Amino acid sequence: MGTVRAEAASGALATPALLGVLSLTTGLGAAGWAAGLAVGWAATALMAVGRARRGQPILPPDRVTLTRALLSAGAAGLVVDSAGGPPAVPALVVLASVALLLDAVDGRVARRTGTVTPFGARYDGEADAFLILVLSVAVARDHGSWVLAIGAARYVLLVAGWAVPWLAAPLPYRFWGKVVAAVQGIVLTVAVSGVLPPLAATVALAVALLLLAESFAHSVVWLYRAGAGPRTRRAVRAAGALAATAVVWTALVLPPRLDQLTPAAFARIPLEGLALVAIGLLLPSRPRRVVAAAAGTVLALLVVVKLLDAGFTAQWGRRFNPVFDWGALRAAVGVLRDSIGTASTVVALVVAGLGLALLAVLVVGSTLRLSSATARNARRSVRGLAAVGLVWAVCAALSLQLAPAGPVASASTAGLALVHGRDVRTALEDQQRFEEATRSPDPLAALPETEPLSALRGKDVLLVFVESYGQVALEDPDLSPGVTAVLRDGDTQLARAGQETRSALLDSPIVGGGSWMAHATLQSGLWIDNQSRYDQLLASDRLTLSGAFGQAGWRTVGVNPANDRPWPEGASFYGLDQLYGRFDLGYQGPAFSWSPMPDQYVLDAFQRRELGPDHGPLMAEIDLTTSHQPWTPLPRMVPREELGDGSVFDPMPAEGLQAEEAWRDPDTVRRLYGESVAYSLEALISWVVDLDDDDLVLVLLGDHQPLPLVAGPDATRHVPISVVTSDADVLDRVDAWNWQDGLLPSRSAPVWPMDEFRDRFIEAFTPASGAQALRQPR
Numbered sequence: 001m002g003t004v005r006a007e008a009a010s011g012a013l014a015t016p017a018l019l020g021v022l023s024l025t026t027g028l029g030a031a032g033w034a035a036g037l038a039v040g041w042a043a044t045a046l047m048a049v050g051r052a053r054r055g056q057p058i059l060p061p062d063r064v065t066l067t068r069a070l071l072s073a074g075a076a077g078l079v080v081d082s083a084g085g086p087p088a089v090p091a092l093v094v095l096a097s098v099a100l101l102l103d104a105v106d107g108r109v110a111r112r113t114g115t116v117t118p119f120g121a122r123y124d125g126e127a128d129a130f131l132i133l134v135l136s137v138a139v140a141r142d143h144g145s146w147v148l149a150i151g152a153a154r155y156v157l158l159v160a161g162w163a164v165p166w167l168a169a170p171l172p173y174r175f176w177g178k179v180v181a182a183v184q185g186i187v188l189t190v191a192v193s194g195v196l197p198p199l200a201a202t203v204a205l206a207v208a209l210l211l212l213a214e215s216f217a218h219s220v221v222w223l224y225r226a227g228a229g230p231r232t233r234r235a236v237r238a239a240g241a242l243a244a245t246a247v248v249w250t251a252l253v254l255p256p257r258l259d260q261l262t263p264a265a266f267a268r269i270p271l272e273g274l275a276l277v278a279i280g281l282l283l284p285s286r287p288r289r290v291v292a293a294a295a296g297t298v299l300a301l302l303v304v305v306k307l308l309d310a311g312f313t314a315q316w317g318r319r320f321n322p323v324f325d326w327g328a329l330r331a332a333v334g335v336l337r338d339s340i341g342t343a344s345t346v347v348a349l350v351v352a353g354l355g356l357a358l359l360a361v362l363v364v365g366s367t368l369r370l371s372s373a374t375a376r377n378a379r380r381s382v383r384g385l386a387a388v389g390l391v392w393a394v395c396a397a398l399s400l401q402l403a404p405a406g407p408v409a410s411a412s413t414a415g416l417a418l419v420h421g422r423d424v425r426t427a428l429e430d431q432q433r434f435e436e437a438t439r440s441p442d443p444l445a446a447l448p449e450t451e452p453l454s455a456l457r458g459k460d461v462l463l464v465f466v467e468s469y470g471q472v473a474l475e476d477p478d479l480s481p482g483v484t485a486v487l488r489d490g491d492t493q494l495a496r497a498g499q500e501t502r503s504a505l506l507d508s509p510i511v512g513g514g515s516w517m518a519h520a521t522l523q524s525g526l527w528i529d530n531q532s533r534y535d536q537l538l539a540s541d542r543l544t545l546s547g548a549f550g551q552a553g554w555r556t557v558g559v560n561p562a563n564d565r566p567w568p569e570g571a572s573f574y575g576l577d578q579l580y581g582r583f584d585l586g587y588q589g590p591a592f593s594w595s596p597m598p599d600q601y602v603l604d605a606f607q608r609r610e611l612g613p614d615h616g617p618l619m620a621e622i623d624l625t626t627s628h629q630p631w632t633p634l635p636r637m638v639p640r641e642e643l644g645d646g647s648v649f650d651p652m653p654a655e656g657l658q659a660e661e662a663w664r665d666p667d668t669v670r671r672l673y674g675e676s677v678a679y680s681l682e683a684l685i686s687w688v689v690d691l692d693d694d695d696l697v698l699v700l701l702g703d704h705q706p707l708p709l710v711a712g713p714d715a716t717r718h719v720p721i722s723v724v725t726s727d728a729d730v731l732d733r734v735d736a737w738n739w740q741d742g743l744l745p746s747r748s749a750p751v752w753p754m755d756e757f758r759d760r761f762i763e764a765f766t767p768a769s770g771a772q773a774l775r776q777p778r
Contacts, residue, residue, distance in 0.1 A: 015040030018074045026088035032081025040073035043127075050119050059117070061110035064102055065124050071099040072131040079138045089193060092138065096189040099131055103182065118170065128181045129154035135188035143191065143202050150184055150209055153216055166227030171219055180215040184208050198660065203351045210354065241373035247366035248273055251299050252413045255405035256309035256319065259713050264403035268410040269392045277385050280371040281378055288371055296367030300360040302413055305420060315707050317511035317717075322420060323427035324532030332513075427532075434533050437526060438540035444525075444548060444762060453552045455733060455765040460611070461549065461697045463522075463621045466680045467515060467628040468673070469702025471505060471718040472711040474744060478667075479674030479710075486678045487743040490685035494724060494743075497689045499696075500731055502739040503722040506754045511717055512707035513629070518719075518754065519621070519703060523574065525758035538573050545758050547575030549619035557610055557620040561585060561602050562595065562628070574621075580606065589646030590653050595625040598635035600683040601646050607691065624684065627676040629707065630659040631669065634676055637683065640690065666709055673710045685743075688724060698724040699761075700743075720745050721757075733764045 019036045022028045028036075047066050051058050058066075075095045078088050106124060110116045129151075136151030161168030171177075187208040191201040224236065252270035255261055276295055280288050308320035315332075333345065374381040396409035406412045444452070473483045494501060508518050509529035517528040520537055523544040528534050543551075550556045556576045560567075563581035570576045585605040587597045602624065610618055626635065633656025635649050642648050662668050688698060702719035705711045722743050723734050737760070740749050752760070 012041055012044050014070055015044070015073055018070060019077055022074055022077065022088075022091060026078065026091050028077060029081045032077035035080035036073045036077025039076045039130075040070050043069035043073060043130075047123060050123065054117075054119060056117070056119075059110070059115040059120065060113050061106040061115055061120055062123070064106035064109055065120065065127055068099045068102045068106070069123075069127045069130070071095045071102075072127065072134060075099070075131065075134045079134055082138075093189060093193045096131065096135060096185065096192070099127075100182065100185045100189065103128065103185070121173070122170075125154075125181075128185070132181070132184045132188060135185065135192060139188050139191045139205065142198070143205060146209075147188075147205055150188065150205070150212060153212055157216065157219075164232075166229075166232070167220070167223055169223055169227050171222065174218075177215050177219070180211050183211055199348065203348055206351055207354070210358070237373075240369060244366035244369035244373065247362060248276070248299070248370050251303045251363050251366075253405070253410055254303065254306050255403075255412075256306040256416060257313045257405075257713075258310050259313075259708075260403065260405040261310075262403055262405070265405035267402055268406065268408050268412075269388060269395065270413065271392060271409070271411040272413050274385060274389055274392065276367070276371070277374050277381065280374055281381060281385070285375070288375060289368065292368045292371035293364060296364035297360075299367060299413070300363040302417060303359065303363060304356060306416065309416075313713075314709065315512045316514065317705075317708050317713075317715075319419075319423075321423050321427055321530065323424055324431070324530040326531075330531075431532060431536070434526075435536055438536055438542060442541075442543050444543045444759070452548050452762055453554075453765050454767060455729065456697060458617055459695050459697045459727070459730070460615075460617065460693060461554070461619045461699070463545070463619075463699045463701075464684060465515065465519060465621070465623050465701060465703045466677065466684070467623065467625050467703060468631075468706045469627060469677050469680070469719060470508075470705030470711060470715075471720065472705055472715055473674060473677045473702075474720060475747065476670075476674075476711075479670050482674050482678040483681065484744060486681045486685070490681065491742045491744070493685060493689045497692060498694070498726045499688070499724050500726065500741075501722050501724050501743050502731070502734050502737070502741065503720060503743055503745040504737065504739040504750045504752065505718040505745055506701060506721050506752050506757065508702075508704045508717045508719050508754050510704045511711070511715075512704065515623070515628075515703045519623075521754045522701075522757050523621075525755050527753070527755045538569050540573075542573075544574050545761065546619060546621060547573075548762055550575040550577065554617045554619040555610075555615075557606075557618060559585075559602065559606050559620060559622040561587075561597050562623070562625050564596070576621075578610075580609070585609075587646040589649040592626065592633055592635055592649075592653055593630050593659055594628050597625075597646060598649055598683070599624040599626045599680050600635070600637060600687070601643055601649070603683060603687040604640060604643050607687070611691070611693075624680045626683070627673075627680040630663060631672040631676040632657045632659055632662045634672070634679055637679070637686070670710050673706055694726050696725065697727065697730055698722075700724060718751060719754075730765075736764065 015037055018040070019028060019033055022036075023033070044066065047058065047062060047069075051062070072095075075092055078092045078095070082088065103124075106120075110120060133151035133155070136147050136149075140147040157167060187204050190196060191205055194201075196204065224232075228236065249270065250266065252273050253266055253268045255265045276292070279291060283291060305320065305322075308325075312318060312320045312325065333349070374385075392409045395407065399407060400409070401407045472479070474480055474487075491501065506522075509521050509527050510517050514531075517530070517534050520526075520534055521528045523546060524537055524542045526533075526537060526542065528537060546556045546558070555578070556574075557578045557580070558570050558574065558576040559580045561580075561582055563579075564583065565581075567579060567581070570579045582596045585597065585602065587601060587605070589597065589601070592598065602622070606620070606622060610620065633653045635652050638648050657668070657672070662672055684700065688696065699721070700723075701721035704719060705715055705717060708715065720743075722745075723730075723739070724743075725731060725734075738750055740746060
């Protein structure tokens, strides 16, 4: 006992010594001292009392474990002392890292010295749990309160054991449990260190929480099987049946659109669920399990389809098509990689895959559990089925509907399966028709090389896409004032510079994203509304607008500042002589979220490279990306003489909202969208005015409306388009289109399908003999 007291005294003195070092290095305050002393002395006392009650000395592995506990006390002091601000990260990381390394030592010491004891194992586990709690509190400040679930899990089980005795029984040693505990500590330490990007850290924390949930579930199941009584088992079976019913019910009535996701959407009765229960009651045991497993698998797949539908509807304004939208998913992964980096994208995809796997297991397991529960209680199940079926029939007869997701008497999941089945058939037919269209002779390809576009001889023709510039930017009162003010001021500036403008609207094939499909539609004269069509188009020899200019003698250029990899299709399909991507414009400044550089810089860099005093006629497609989602942070306009290599923009990203902060509030997202479009238009208009080029013909247009969160679920697909020039002959030819004056088309402006622009534009600027070919039957 004297030895125990002596070592306890040593531990009690070690705590203030450690805190003193922390005070000298990090400035530990009174709150940190109080918390550190309380934890350190409590840990020492628990060790001493625990060994004394058992008549044992403090053993060699105990010293290692107690050291870990004292390091955790120091970490607790740092976290408490940092209330209202970030903790002293370097010191916290060092303490946690040493404690985690020692976690691999005490068990090995115990086994080598033959001093493995139940008390030592329990104390070791509690030391792990406390360090995880401290780290989760520190990490939760940056990643959200949900991280506290990692640290609180052990203590929730402890409190539950006070009310349910069998939960307090000792658990056998399980190596996987030790691994999971180590993973929690490592992930939390890495997260608090800040070495990972925020999204990657959040994803890693989510994976750690999933592993912890699995480990605790395994422990609870073992405790239940080992110690639960008959009454508890009956209650657990009933709760399991209810939970399985809730999962299956939710899966069946889950709406496939986010705007339909309301509590009332789940107040519906799924006919498919009633049929599943009825079939299970009629079948013998083995066939029932087979049918339930098959039904659960199909239902899990349909839930995934619903999730994809919700994502596609939110981003692209249409449901997912299982034939041609896999390419869109690949493209979305590419956009995600450009936004958050390759490593974070890989982690996000792994987590998404794990989540889908867990979802499938949950749905299939719940379907099996529901089927077995109803068969085990057949008499009650028949009565319940009859009652709910009667309610379903009455609601169907009355056409009762409480939510936009559908009527109370629901058969929405079966309907969803039928709709997607029809989509598959239609998509396969569409692929065949489109392939025939790309193989059919292109009327423009037959035009003599000397005739196309001859009315534009000597002109610089610029086709400038402003990302996400849709009709909503002109008409929504919450976000359009800034945009329309820039356009009205632009009309005044352009008029002073001798430029005139004609505007209309185009009907884009897409909403929310997939800009390349809109660009391809306008350039090729074919309707490209999915990735499959786009891939088929690029494999064809269809004449593009830029290709027609190239054949007629123009130098053709493509400027896409977001492109950071080889793009051979620019030359082989679009007929471009020169491509400028992310690394070809000399930019040395910061990226602005997805957009690698500000539009003002892109236009200036293009001018310096291509619009020198002696340049020949030029046709260029320029893609302006500042207005690309997520629309934050945004650059500011700077004097042109200060642009340089773009370093002038260095401080600007830190001045704006980061995407993860802005996207918590839809109103903020909408405001930032309007500001981004206003910036892009201001940059372009001021550049045109400063350029003062009498030979300029500018076609300014949007590629698609923003996502439905901004544009609204029922918005049109219209985008503004304007032609700006000072040439009277060009204006005469454009006037035949009956477009409106100015940069701001009204709702009554002409609306062309985007795939008609290529032919109409070339016809307008091609002599009548050549243009006649365009009017031939196709």
